[in-house]
Amino acid sequence: xxxxxxxxxxGVRHGGIGRYTQExxxxxxxxxxxxxxxxxxxxxxxxxxxxxxxxxxVLADIKHYTFAEQLKLPRILAxxxxxxxxxxxxxxxxxxxGKFVTTIHDLTWHEIKGLGVTTLSAPxxxxxxxxxxxxxxxxxxxxxxxxxxxxxxxxDLIHRFSLQPGKVVVTYEGxxxxxxxxxxxxxxxxKYGIKKPYILYVGSLYPHKNVEIVARALKxxxxxxxxxxxxxxxxxxxxxxxxxxxxxxxxxLVKMVGxxxxxxxxxxxxxxxxxxxxxxxxxxxxxxxxxxxxxxxxMASDIPVLKEIYGDAAVYFNPRSEIDIAAKIRxxxxxxxxxxxxxxxxxxxxxxxxxxxxxxETLTVYNSLRQN
Numbered sequence: 001x002x003x004x005x006x007x008x009x010x011g012v013r014h015g016g017i018g019r020y021t022q023e024x025x026x027x028x029x030x031x032x033x034x035x036x037x038x039x040x041x042x043x044x045x046x047x048x049x050x051x052x053x054x055x056x057x058v059l060a061d062i063k064h065y066t067f068a069e070q071l072k073l074p075r076i077l078a079x080x081x082x083x084x085x086x087x088x089x090x091x092x093x094x095x096x097x098g099k100f101v102t103t104i105h106d107l108t109w110h111e112i113k114g115l116g117v118t119t120l121s122a123p124x125x126x127x128x129x130x131x132x133x134x135x136x137x138x139x140x141x142x143x144x145x146x147x148x149x150x151x152x153x154x155x156d157l158i159h160r161f162s163l164q165p166g167k168v169v170v171t172y173e174g175x176x177x178x179x180x181x182x183x184x185x186x187x188x189x190x191k192y193g194i195k196k197p198y199i200l201y202v203g204s205l206y207p208h209k210n211v212e213i214v215a216r217a218l219k220x221x222x223x224x225x226x227x228x229x230x231x232x233x234x235x236x237x238x239x240x241x242x243x244x245x246x247x248x249x250x251x252x253l254v255k256m257v258g259x260x261x262x263x264x265x266x267x268x269x270x271x272x273x274x275x276x277x278x279x280x281x282x283x284x285x286x287x288x289x290x291x292x293x294x295x296x297x298x299m300a301s302d303i304p305v306l307k308e309i310y311g312d313a314a315v316y317f318n319p320r321s322e323i324d325i326a327a328k329i330r331x332x333x334x335x336x337x338x339x340x341x342x343x344x345x346x347x348x349x350x351x352x353x354x355x356x357x358x359x360x361e362t363l364t365v366y367n368s369l370r371q372n
Contacts, residue, residue, distance in 0.1 A: 001370050004038040004082040008064055009089055010045040013233045013259060015204060016286050017105060020149075020173060021088045027359030029055055035366065038080045040073075064091050065128075071095070084369055086362075092139045101365060102139050103147040106283030107156055110136075112208040119236065137161070145365050149173050149284035152305040169365055172309075174355030175289040176262060188267040192257045197333065198227035200272040200296070202265070202287040203279075205230070205237040210278040210301070210319050212241070215250040217325040225253055226273060226333050233259040269294040274332040274339070277301060278319050285309045289353055292346030297339045299328045313342060313349035 005025060011018045025039060029052055040060035041049050051057050060076045062068045074096040077085060085092075085100035092102055109132055118125045140146060140161045146168045148154045154168045189196070203209055211230065218225045232238070238256070245251040260268070269275065275291035277300040285306045288298045292313060300306045301319035315331065315338065318324040331338050 001035045001083045003035050004085040006087045007039045007041050023355040027356050090136050090139050094138050101145040102143045108281040111281050150305050152308050153283050171358045171361040172353050173284050174353045175293040175350050177293050188264050197273050198229045199274045199276050200229050202231045204234045205241045208280045210280050213322050214278050217322040218253045219250050220326045228254045230256045269296050289350050292350045295343050297332050297342035313345035
């Protein structure tokens with residue numbers, strides 16, 4: 001079978017979707033020697049995406065969420081005579097006529113909308129939002145299978161689009177681990193100007209990530225408050241967040257370090273007192289699992305998807321209550337028994353998740369669609 005994978009969103013600089021695409025391809029290359037694969041790549045990633053005997057790269061230097069994606073990409077895909085296309089995101093060109101599966105990571109933009117969640121002007125935002133809804137509806141309707149990262153998203157997707165349960169397949173994601181050399185930990189923190197003690201947040205600063213409330217919560221703690229270190233590969237909403245910190249006089253409590261490579265990120269997880277995840281909407285919750293893998297206690301929103309993924313290996317808070325958030329931070333930074341318990345449970349919990357397992361389950365989806 002000839003399978004195409006849209007790799008235009010590749011690597012950690014694109015957040016969770018980029019990580020997912022990268023891990024999927026790299027693990028498939030270890031697992032599958034029978035099917036032939038075509039990887040559609042941007043110029044910036046072409047050299048970094050591995051190829052092999054049954055994995056061939058094709059240049060598709062087209063930015064996602066653009067008119068070119070809708071008009072030019074279908075021709076590039078069609079030239080490869082694919083038996084199946086896997087789009088690791090919802091943005092399948094509406095003009096593409098071939099058979100495809102898609103991964104829908106979440107339905108955040110169905111749940112959280114309005115001018116407060118965008119940096120665009122009102123006309124541009126509403127045009128983009130209508131286009132998003134249209135593309136998602138078309139993709140969900142035409143996909144032969146839909147892959148999702150959690151049962152929570154599966155239930156939501158089935159409910160919203162009146163789908164048959166068998167059309168939606170759950171493949172849990174994994175946690176990316178880097179081996180740590182204890183000798184470079186201190187140098188890594190110095191490189192980024194980070195002083196202990198601190199708690200860590202990894203992710204974007206989109207409004208639904210709800211990071212502002214953590215800064216407010218830190219202000220209520222008896223001094224000295226731990227530093228909040230934010231690792232974010234995306235600069236969208238960065239200026240707005242910096243302005244917010246100055247307005248509430250909390251800029252001394254937050255350190256933003258932008259994008260950092262996995263090796264350094266591993267050290268930041270390991271050296272932190274805790275990982276905090278205040279999000280109002282998620283599809284999976286990958287950073288919390290990464291924190292658990294490195295022996296870092298996790299504090300998370302009490303939303304259904306995070307409870308599904310983290311189980312009893314995290315302490316939960318009301319994501320709209322700075323008082324509750326502050327109380328949970330205090331339990332982690334001041335306690336001994338709770339952090340130790342969470343670390344132990346976290347290391348066991350993370351064993352349930354594997355990128356290799358995700359790739360195997362995805363390959364099962366591919367093979368189930370093989371034509372006789």
